[in-house]
Amino acid sequence: MAEREKQEAFGSRMVDILNYGALNLAMAVGYRTGLFETMASFSLPRSSAAIAVRAGLNERYVREWLGVMFTGDVVELVIGEDGIERYLLPPEHAAFLVRSAGNANLAVYTQEMPLLTACAMEPVIRAFQTGEGVPYRVYPRFQSFMSELANAKHRQVLMETFLPSVADGRLLERLNRGIRVCDFGCGEGVAMLLMARAFPRSRFTGIDSDAEAIETARSGAATLGLKNADTCLKDAATLKDDIRWRETFDYVVAFDAIHDQSKPLEALQSVYHLLTDGGMFSMVDIAAHTRHNDNRSHPMGPFLYAVSLMHCLPVGLVNGGAGLGMMWGQELATDMLHRAGFAVVQVHEIPEDPFNLHFFCQKIV
Numbered sequence: 614m615a616e617r618e619k620q621e622a623f624g625s626r627m628v629d630i631l632n633y634g635a636l637n638l639a640m641a642v643g644y645r646t647g648l649f650e651t652m653a654s655f656s657l658p659r660s661s662a663a664i665a666v667r668a669g670l671n672e673r674y675v676r677e678w679l680g681v682m683f684t685g686d687v688v689e690l691v692i693g694e695d696g697i698e699r700y701l702l703p704p705e706h707a708a709f710l711v712r713s714a715g716n717a718n719l720a721v722y723t724q725e726m727p728l729l730t731a732c733a734m735e736p737v738i739r740a741f742q743t744g745e746g747v748p749y750r751v752y753p754r755f756q757s758f759m760s761e762l763a764n765a766k767h768r769q770v771l772m773e774t775f776l777p778s779v780a781d782g783r784l785l786e787r788l789n790r791g792i793r794v795c796d797f798g799c800g801e802g803v804a805m806l807l808m809a810r811a812f813p814r815s816r817f818t819g820i821d822s823d824a825e826a827i828e829t830a831r832s833g834a835a836t837l838g839l840k841n842a843d844t845c846l847k848d849a850a851t852l853k854d855d856i857r858w859r860e861t862f863d864y865v866v867a868f869d870a871i872h873d874q875s876k877p878l879e880a881l882q883s884v885y886h887l888l889t890d891g892g893m894f895s896m897v898d899i900a901a902h903t904r905h906n907d908n909r910s911h912p913m914g915p916f917l918y919a920v921s922l923m924h925c926l927p928v929g930l931v932n933g934g935a936g937l938g939m940m941w942g943q944e945l946a947t948d949m950l951h952r953a954g955f956a957v958v959q960v961h962e963i964p965e966d967p968f969n970l971h972f973f974c975q976k977i978v
Contacts, residue, residue, distance in 0.1 A: 632685070634726075639681035641723040644710070646670060648678065649720060653707040658691040658699035715769055716965050721762065722916075728755045729923040737923055746875070746930030749823070755924060760826075763868065764803040766966070771807055774964045779895055779973065784864065788812040792863035795820060795887060797849060797880075798870025802830025802842075809834070809842035818862070819844045820852075850879035853886040862887050866895045869969065872941050873925055875934025881953035888976040896950070896972040897963065903942030913968075943970055950974055 643649050651668040652659075661679055665672035679700050682688040687710075689701045702710070710720040732755055736747045749756065777785055788794070791814035796805040799819030809817045819830050819842070827846045834842040849870075852858045865884050874880045884894055901908055901917065908914045921939035930936035937945075943960055950958045955974035963971050 636681060636685040636687070637723050638727055639678060639685070640687070640710075640720055641727050643678060643682065644720045644723060648675065649702065649707065649710040650712065652688065652700070652702035653704075653711050655701065658689070658701040660697050660699050664700065716766075716967075724758060725755075725916075725920055728758055729920065733923050733927070737927055740927055740930070744930070746932065746934060746936070747927035748931050749928055752924060752928070760801055763800065767804045767807060767868075770965045771804055772811055775897075775966075775971075776808075778961070778964055778971070780893060784893065787863065788815050791815050793861065794818070795862040795865045797865050797867040797884060797887075798874075799830055799844070800826050800870075802826075802833050802844065804866070804868060805830065805842055805844075806833050806837060806839065809839045810837065813841060815841065817842045820847050820849060822846065822848045849883055850874065850876035852883035853879060855886075858883075858887055860887070860889045860892075862892060863889050864893050864895075866897070868897045869899070871896055871946075872898055872937045872939050873928050874937075875929055875931055877929075877935055877937055878949055878952060881949055885954040885976060890976060890978045892976045894955070894974040894976070896946070896974070897966075897969050898946060898972065899939050899941075900962075900968060900970045901940045901942045903940075903944040903946075907942070908940065943972075946972060 646668065648664070648668055648670070651664060654667065655664075661676040662672050664679070665675040668675065679688065683690045683700065687702070687706060689703060691699050691701065693699060708714055709717055712718060712721075729752075732752055733747060736751050740747055776788070779785075788808070789812060791812075794805075794808065794815055794817045796802070796808075796817065796819040799805050799821045800823070802819045805817050805819040808815070819827070821827050821830070821844070824846055827844045831844045834844070865887055867884070871877050871880060881896075888894060899917065901911060901914075908918075911917070918940055925939040926936050929938065947958045947960065950972060954976070956977060957975065959973045961971040961973060963969055
């Protein structure tokens with residue numbers, strides 16, 4: 614391709630980038646305000662006024678938003694004989710945009726970039742100069758959003774899909790008989806509490822370094838009256854040196870918790886330290902490769918790298934941390950698990966979860 618053609622092609626692509634960036638922002642607004650849910654409730658095209666009334670929103674703002682959605686090919690527009698413009702959200706589009714879509718709901722992710730821009734763009738730009746990390750306290754709204762996202766996923770797939778897939782069902786048998794389980798980086802404890810309710814003969818402990826999240830998990834256990842669930846406020850990387858934690862659990866699970874650690878190898882060594890002989894570890898983390906070139910065809914590569922750039926990398930660099938980033942990839946993840954002590958690492962796809970992989974390990978002494 615001649616140089617002029619390349620220039621024109623990239624100029625055209627830049628226009629697409631600007632349009633899609635704007636479209637993502639407007640879709641985030643539509644998701645937050647419930648406009649997609651409202652439009653999905655109509656089987657026939659409706660005016661901006663009718664849509665605004667049902668949504669309980671201001672018509673002028675709704676009309677401008679519909680301009681973005683129509684020119685962005687998200688909604689359809691029909692002009693009636695009366696000359697009024699009416700809008701319809703096609704069912705095949707709604708299938709990816711409404712909350713009831715479950716794992717197919719992609720509109721929820723449109724919130725990530727606006728949230729990260731609002732809370733972290735300036736700190737991250739400064740960090741480009743200093744090389745320092747950006748602490749979690751900069752990200753309160755984003756952390757809250759990600760917790761909601763993770764909690765919703767746990768409620769939908771943990772019990773029915775993920776746990777039955779671990780060790781070809783053998784884990785479920787052991788959970789029913791009664792074992793000791795650690796939710797490593799438990800956050801607000803939703804996964805831990807779901808498991809504790811389902812398996813009363815097993816004992817569950819949630820470990821996290823976020824005091825507020827631990828308090829939420831502790832309160833949740835108390836509210837549900839769960840006697841087989843407790844929590845611990847602890848830096849995961851320090852447990853490997855504590856003899857009191859040696860061989861205390863039969864199963865450890867870490868949901869998207871390792872790549873944000875400032876000391877990820879030490880955290881994985883702590884997991885190995887926590888496990889009994891024959892104990893199992895499930896590390897759920899992003900489905901990607903370590904080298905940029907190997908992620909060239911990843912369908913969401915730019916999006917995931919951007920989230921990592923704005924959040925996962927900066928928090929992982931705090932206090933001179935390793936700064937893995939979300940896209941550390943299965944090759945580095947597997948190598949690090951080996952270095953932590955696990956001789957065999959199995960990498961599995963996860964049913965109903967295209968974003969993550971299941972790294973399954975067993976401690977054999």
